[in-house]
Amino acid sequence: MHYEHLFVYRGSVVSPALIQPARPALVEVAGRARPVVLAGERRLPVPGPLGDLLPGGGLQRGTVVSVEGAGGTGGASVVLAFLAAATAVGEWAAVIDAEESFGPLAAAEAGVALERLAVVRLRDVPERFGQVVATLLEGMTVVAVTVPRQMRAAEARRLLARAREQGSVLVAAGGWPGEVALRLRAEGSAWSGLGRGEGLLGARTLRVTVAGRGAAGRERTAEVPLRAAS
Amino acid sequence: MTARMACLWCPDWPVVTARQREPDLTGVAVAVLEGGFVLSASAEARAGGVRRGMRKREAEAGCPGLVTVPADPAAEGRAFEALAGAIETVAPKLALERPGLLFVPTLGPSRYHGGDAALAARLGAEVEAAGVPEVRVGVADGTFAARLAARRAVPGRAVVVPPQGSPAFLAPWPVGVLDPGVRGVPGDTANLTSLLARLGLRTLGDFAALPPASVLGRFGPAGLAAHRRARGEEEHRVATRAPAPEWDVAHEFDPPTPRVDVAVFAGRALAERLSTALAGDGLACTRVRVEAETEHGERLARCWRSGDGLSPALLAERVRGQLEAWVGGRADAGTAEDATGGLSLLRLVPEEVVLAGRSQLGLWGGDRAAAERAARALVRLQAHLGPEAVTVPVLRGGRTPEERVAWVPFGEEAPPPPVYEPWPGAVPSPAPAVVFRPPRPAEMLDAGGRPVTVSGRGQASGEPARLCCADLPGGGGAVEGWAGPWLHDLRWWDPSSRRRRALWQVEVAGGVACLVAVEGGRASLEAIYD
Numbered sequence: 001m002h003y004e005h006l007f008v009y010r011g012s013v014v015s016p017a018l019i020q021p022a023r024p025a026l027v028e029v030a031g032r033a034r035p036v037v038l039a040g041e042r043r044l045p046v047p048g049p050l051g052d053l054l055p056g057g058g059l060q061r062g063t064v065v066s067v068e069g070a071g072g073t074g075g076a077s078v079v080l081a082f083l084a085a086a087t088a089v090g091e092w093a094a095v096i097d098a099e100e101s102f103g104p105l106a107a108a109e110a111g112v113a114l115e116r117l118a119v120v121r122l123r124d125v126p127e128r129f130g131q132v133v134a135t136l137l138e139g140m141t142v143v144a145v146t147v148p149r150q151m152r153a154a155e156a157r158r159l160l161a162r163a164r165e166q167g168s169v170l171v172a173a174g175g176w177p178g179e180v181a182l183r184l185r186a187e188g189s190a191w192s193g194l195g196r197g198e199g200l201l202g203a204r205t206l207r208v209t210v211a212g213r214g215a216a217g218r219e220r221t222a223e224v225p226l227r228a229a230s
Numbered sequence: 231m232t233a234r235m236a237c238l239w240c241p242d243w244p245v246v247t248a249r250q251r252e253p254d255l256t257g258v259a260v261a262v263l264e265g266g267f268v269l270s271a272s273a274e275a276r277a278g279g280v281r282r283g284m285r286k287r288e289a290e291a292g293c294p295g296l297v298t299v300p301a302d303p304a305a306e307g308r309a310f311e312a313l314a315g316a317i318e319t320v321a322p323k324l325a326l327e328r329p330g331l332l333f334v335p336t337l338g339p340s341r342y343h344g345g346d347a348a349l350a351a352r353l354g355a356e357v358e359a360a361g362v363p364e365v366r367v368g369v370a371d372g373t374f375a376a377r378l379a380a381r382r383a384v385p386g387r388a389v390v391v392p393p394q395g396s397p398a399f400l401a402p403w404p405v406g407v408l409d410p411g412v413r414g415v416p417g418d419t420a421n422l423t424s425l426l427a428r429l430g431l432r433t434l435g436d437f438a439a440l441p442p443a444s445v446l447g448r449f450g451p452a453g454l455a456a457h458r459r460a461r462g463e464e465e466h467r468v469a470t471r472a473p474a475p476e477w478d479v480a481h482e483f484d485p486p487t488p489r490v491d492v493a494v495f496a497g498r499a500l501a502e503r504l505s506t507a508l509a510g511d512g513l514a515c516t517r518v519r520v521e522a523e524t525e526h527g528e529r530l531a532r533c534w535r536s537g538d539g540l541s542p543a544l545l546a547e548r549v550r551g552q553l554e555a556w557v558g559g560r561a562d563a564g565t566a567e568d569a570t571g572g573l574s575l576l577r578l579v580p581e582e583v584v585l586a587g588r589s590q591l592g593l594w595g596g597d598r599a600a601a602e603r604a605a606r607a608l609v610r611l612q613a614h615l616g617p618e619a620v621t622v623p624v625l626r627g628g629r630t631p632e633e634r635v636a637w638v639p640f641g642e643e644a645p646p647p648p649v650y651e652p653w654p655g656a657v658p659s660p661a662p663a664v665v666f667r668p669p670r671p672a673e674m675l676d677a678g679g680r681p682v683t684v685s686g687r688g689q690a691s692g693e694p695a696r697l698c699c700a701d702l703p704g705g706g707g708a709v710e711g712w713a714g715p716w717l718h719d720l721r722w723w724d725p726s727s728r729r730r731r732a733l734w735q736v737e738v739a740g741g742v743a744c745l746v747a748v749e750g751g752r753a754s755l756e757a758i759y760d
Contacts, residue, residue: 070703072742076663076760092604103757104623105631105661114623116601118608118640121621132611139607141600188741191759194711197693200658201713201735201743201759 044141044169046085047111049224050078053210054182059085061141062164064156066176069186074206075173076103077110077226078186079144082171084111086142093142094118096132098125130155137168147174185209187221232464234393236334236346236369237376238317238353240362243330244270247306248299250361255297261289264301303329304554311555314532316360320352325517325535329551333373333535350388371396373537374459378403396462401435408434408456422449422456434460447613451641454617479504480577486525488572490557496576497549504578505542514539517582520552523575530556539584549578585642608640617641629656629718630733631665631745631757655718657733662745662757669754672699672706674736674746683751684732688717697738697746699755707739715748 045051045058059065059082069075079095086093088111095102097119108114118140125148126132136143137159156178163170172180186208193202209221240246244262249255259275261268268289271280278293290296310329317324317332321339326332334353336346343349350367357365368379370391378400383389391399405426431437438460445457458464481496497520508515517535524530534540534548557573612620621637628634652658674682676692683691698706714734721727731749733756738744743759 071664071701072703072740072744072758072760074760080663091600094608100667101664102623103631103661103663103665104635105625106663107623108625109659109661114625116604117623118604119621119623119637120611120615120619121637122615122619126615128614132614135607135611135614139604189743190741191711191737191743194713194735194737194743196711197713199711199713201660201737204660204743204759 042167044085044089046081047088048081050081050208051085053208053220053222053224055212059169060181061167061169063181064160064163064170064172064176064178065182065184066172066174066180067184067186068175073188074186074208077206078184078208079171079173080107080110080112082142082169083107083117083144087113087116090116091141092116092118092139093144094120094136094140096120096122096136096143096145098122098146098148130159133159133170134162137162137166137170140168142169142171144171144173147172147176151177153177179213182210182212232372232396232462234336234369234371235373235376236336236350236353236367237373237380238332238334238357239366239368239377239380240330240357240364241366242270242272243310244301244306245272246362247302247309250309251305255299259293259296261296261298262301263298269301303551307551307555311532311552313357313360313362316356317353320356321349323533325533327535333376336369346390347388350390354386354388370399372462372464375400375462378407397438400460400462401433401438403434404432405434405437408459422453441616443613443616446617477504477507478577478579479507480575482575483573486572486574488557490554493553493557493573493576494550497553498546500576500578501546501549502542504580505545508580508583512585513583515545515580515583516540517580518545518548519579519581520549521577521579522556522573525572525574533581535582612640627653629653631657631661632667655716657716657745660759663760665757666701666755669747669756670699670701672697672746672753672755674734674748674753681751681753682748684715684717684748688715688732690715690732694734694736697736697744701755702738702742702744702758703740709736710739711737
């Protein structure tokens with residue numbers, strides 16, 4: 001960061017030696033100011049143990065992230081965690097719910113601020129699916145969609161370009177026909193607390209595998225504890 | 231669901247009041263003037279060509295023998311208050327719109343008096359007994375349709391629009407009726423109706439036939455509200471809970487005052503305080519209850535409403551009129567005043583609040599620019615997909631994860647968040663992430679291969695051993711853990727809508743946990759804890 005241009009002193013630029021003592025104080029203040037989105041990396045921090053699994057502790061803005069896993073294995077909880085990440089810093093998130101199966105109560109428990117969540121409820125996939133997603137990418141930070149079966153690679157490329165241009169994150173549940181920055185796979189969970197006719201669903205440990213490009217090239221798997229019953 | 235309303239309209243209320251004061255004016259062409267313009271004219275004067283808004287000279291030139299009387303809003307208010315008191319004996323809950331126009335919800339009174347037509351006849355009889363010569367009664371779903379029904383009615387014969395018949399009833403009316411046009415004040419809709427006429431949409435039916443998404447995109451939220459009215463729906467989603475009591479404003483008179491002007495001054499200050507408090511939260515009041523207590527403990531209450539929202543000026547005017555009707559009425563009564571003393575307390579209670587204009591976009595605790603960007607994208611999407619498709623979820627009370635959610639279309643008011651107390655029999659947290667709407671058919675079998683059912687006393691017929699459903703990975707499997715049943719007996723007081731069901735939390739092989747409901751011997755998959 002260059003501070004010099006802020007201090008034009010009698011027509012001449014202030015030398016770095018004069019502001020050197022102030023630099024640590026300014027860095028310390030920047031560390032205290034929230035939210036911190038480091039300009040170089042433009043990452044959306046994801047809180048909780050899932051965030052520790054991701055490279056950089058969060059999602060990179062302007063990318064597509066795919067979440068795979070058969071129904072019931074925990075993919076939806078991962079998507080909810082990403083939505084919570086966006087609303088936690090005061091930004092908006094949207095979900096395209098093409099089967100009318102979104103559970104907002106679970107979202108609220110995962111930490112999503114419901115007043116900043118928009119749910120597009122449709123009976124099935126709309127004809128201009130790409131246009132709908134593009135409109136949402138312009139307005140929201142995180143957009144979660146279920147990838148429709150007939151999605152083509154060209155459309156996927158267009159949506160990736162739009163996400164990059166707007167600096168938003170597209171979370172695609174299902175197989176994304178294109179390049180993705182992060183590929184997460186939910187491999188099932190182990191529930192505790194439920195007996196045979198007694199007890200209640202309590203804590204759960206979700207197995208998540210993360211694979212990415214570049215710096216996050218290695219595959220990492222971890223057990224993510226989620227949501228103990230209150 | 232629009233509430234069924236009866237509208238009582240006494241046309242030319244200023245003339246009626248003037249005739250009550252001076253009985254010689256009955257049958258004569260009378261015009262009531264306010265500020266040099268004709269405010270209201272009797273039927274005989276209208277036959278002579280006198281219209282509202284004419285100048286005094288013009289009216290007198292067109293109709294020789296016209297008697298002009300100055301307007302007396304205080305007397306109008308008093309007479310209307312007396313009429314409201316008479317109507318209260320027939321139907322206890324009424325909402326006054328302006329002197330001469332009031333609404334009565336018909337849910338209870340219709341059942342009591344034996345039908346809408348009987349209720350309308352009874353109301354008409356009550357009004358005539360109170361000394362008002364002409365009243366028109368209309369009954370329909372929603373206030374807009376009821377008002378038009380009253381316009382079409384004749385004294386002695388009410389117009390009753392059958393339930394769900396409002397759209398058909400409203401279709402042939404011209405679009406000009408969308409203008410409120412109260413006392414010559416044009417609303418936002420003045421431009422809208424002229425635009426619609428120029429576009430070739432001349433009747434409400436033509437306008438109602440347009441898809442809501444297109445109306446929103448072309449005419450904006452004001453157009454959508456008018457579109458709702460044309461379809462016979464309520465234009466504001468009414469909040470399901472009463473507004474919070476902290477919005478009530480009250481003023482104590484110490485010592486109690488029998489004087490009108492003191493009460494009116496305090497009433498105006500209260501109206502301004504209430505409007506400012508509501509506006510600070512981005513709300514407007516559509517129905518307010520004006521309450522007063524007298525020195526001797528008598529309690530008075532009257533409910534005022536306005537379909538377009540009570541603006542600060544209108545609210546102050548209504549409060550003033552009501553106070554003049556109460557306090558001034560007592561001064562008129564003479565000895566009655568000594569018995570009841572003066573006003574000791576005045577309170578305004580907002581009964582119905584709506585969002586003023588556009589929705590509040592999370593201006594507190596959020597990035598303002600992000601909220602505006604989001605709102606722009608969502609409104610654009612609503613223009614493509616329809617307003618109902620783009621929703622914001624709101625939590626409310628309920629037992630199952632499905633019941634706990636209300637889907638509020640973006641841009642509309644949301645009911646205030648409930649202070650949540652867990653309902654008895656509610657499914658405990660954690661909540662499932664995938665909720666099936668409608669629930670998917672499934673089979674839950676016990677160890678002997680028979681479906682698990684629940685008896686009338688809530689006893690399960692066996693322990694779940696196997697769950698089969700097409701929507702589970704692998705089609706289901708053996709049950710590894712289960713809890714329940716949670717028994718729900720819903721609406722037991724209404725045999726037609728009674729539902730009895732039992733819910734289980736079930737974990738099948740593979741670590742998939744789900745919520746299964748059994749109702750009427752059939753199992754269904756309600757949700758998966760994904």
